[in-house]
Amino acid sequence: MKSESEFVGNVSIVGHGFEYAGRVSNEIKKILLEQGIPEGIVRRVAVVIFEVEVNIISYAETGFIRYQVLPDSIIIEAKDKGQGIADIELAQQEGYSTADDKIREMGFGAGMGLANIKKFSDVFEINSEVGKGTYVKSIINIDKKRS
Numbered sequence: 567m568k569s570e571s572e573f574v575g576n577v578s579i580v581g582h583g584f585e586y587a588g589r590v591s592n593e594i595k596k597i598l599l600e601q602g603i604p605e606g607i608v609r610r611v612a613v614v615i616f617e618v619e620v621n622i623i624s625y626a627e628t629g630f631i632r633y634q635v636l637p638d639s640i641i642i643e644a645k646d647k648g649q650g651i652a653d654i655e656l657a658q659q660e661g662y663s664t665a666d667d668k669i670r671e672m673g674f675g676a677g678m679g680l681a682n683i684k685k686f687s688d689v690f691e692i693n694s695e696v697g698k699g700t701y702v703k704s705i706i707n708i709d710k711k712r713s
């Protein structure tokens with residue numbers, strides 16, 4: 567990747583499409599590796615995207631994920647129209663989940679998604695409005711010395 571280059575991707579996601587869970591994160595992972603982004607960074611970005619992807623599928627009607635590759639960081643934003651989150655602090659606690667049996671049967675709903683996004687992000691932001699939707703922003707720095 568040329569150091570000055572920058573690119574943006576935008577993927578829309580339909581709620582309840584569990585058969586597609588992981589597809590977006592896998593695609594973006596491939597693209598970033600092809601662009602020469604260090605593997606350790608790509609792994610963190612893939613976790614963040616996977617978790618927001620599964621959350622949109624699980625708890626929203628529609629949404630999109632936008633990622634922006636800058637010379638020194640990758641910005642991931644996920645925005646959905648859906649049920650929203652009543653208690654954002656609680657939702658970020660490890661193990662807290664409102665996932666129903668259907669979601670759990672498919673192997674999701676361990677309550678680690680937001681906690682992991684936070685852990686893997688250098689900057690993490692979440693906003694939500696009940697009955698409207700949720701916005702998550704994650705910035706992962708590309709530290710060329712460490713990765």
Ligand SMILES: Nc1ncnc2c1ncn2[C@@H]1O[C@H](COP(=O)(O)OP(=O)(O)O)[C@@H](O)[C@H]1O
Pocket residue numbers: 617621622624625626646648649650651657658662663664665674675676677678679680681699700
């Ligand atoms: N996009 C979203 N829309 C509505 N609720 C959400 C969203 N993302 C997370 N939540 C709420 O926060 C809780 C914790 O999310 P997360 O940490 O990803 O764990 P899990 O998805 O396994 O339950 C979810 O159970 C859900 O109640």
Ligand SMILES: [Mg+2]
Pocket residue numbers: 617620621675677678679680
């Ligand atoms: Mg989740």
